[in-house]
Amino acid sequence: AILKQVFTVLMKKPLQIIIKKIMNAPYSPEIKINRNKVNSAIESKLNETDWKVLDILYQNPIATNKQIAGKIYLSVEGVRSSLKKMYRLYNIQQSAENQKIALTIAVMKISGELR
Numbered sequence: 411a412i413l414k415q416v417f418t419v420l421m422k423k424p425l426q427i428i429i430k431k432i433m434n435a436p437y438s439p440e441i442k443i444n445r446n447k448v449n450s451a452i453e454s455k456l457n458e459t460d461w462k463v464l465d466i467l468y469q470n471p472i473a474t475n476k477q478i479a480g481k482i483y484l485s486v487e488g489v490r491s492s493l494k495k496m497y498r499l500y501n502i503q504q505s506a507e508n509q510k511i512a513l514t515i516a517v518m519k520i521s522g523e524l525r
Contacts, residue, residue: 443468444521451520452499459484463492464517471514 443464449455456464462482466473475489482489496502497509504512 443517447520447522448517454499456496456499459488460492460496463489463496464513467510467514468518471511473510 443461445456445461448464459482462484463478466478466481470477475486475493478484479486479489484492493510493513496513500513500516502509502512502516
């Protein structure tokens with residue numbers, strides 16, 4: 411149900427407006443992704459690598475796979491595999507250049523951090 415709301419928002423507002431809202435919002439290390447809500451939304455459990463990737467994307471939704479890999483000491487292929495899994499779990503179907511941003515938005519909406 412929450413994913414339908416996220417995609418409804420994506421369809422109503424141009425992606426650039428949503429991106430601008432995210433990029434202008436100050437990053438606060440006190441605000442954490444609500445793992446329980448996120449796992450419940452997909453009726454699954456993300457592994458620790460997936461959470462590390464999401465944490466990086468939360469800080470920088472346009473980070474490259476290479477940048478993410480360098481920060482969490484994982485291969486670029488490992489990052490790509492983690493992202494592909496999450497795109498499938500969250501039914502992210504945006505164009506390749508917008509998938510990370512769409513995933514970040516979906517997780518932030520589920521966590522209640524983006525309204």
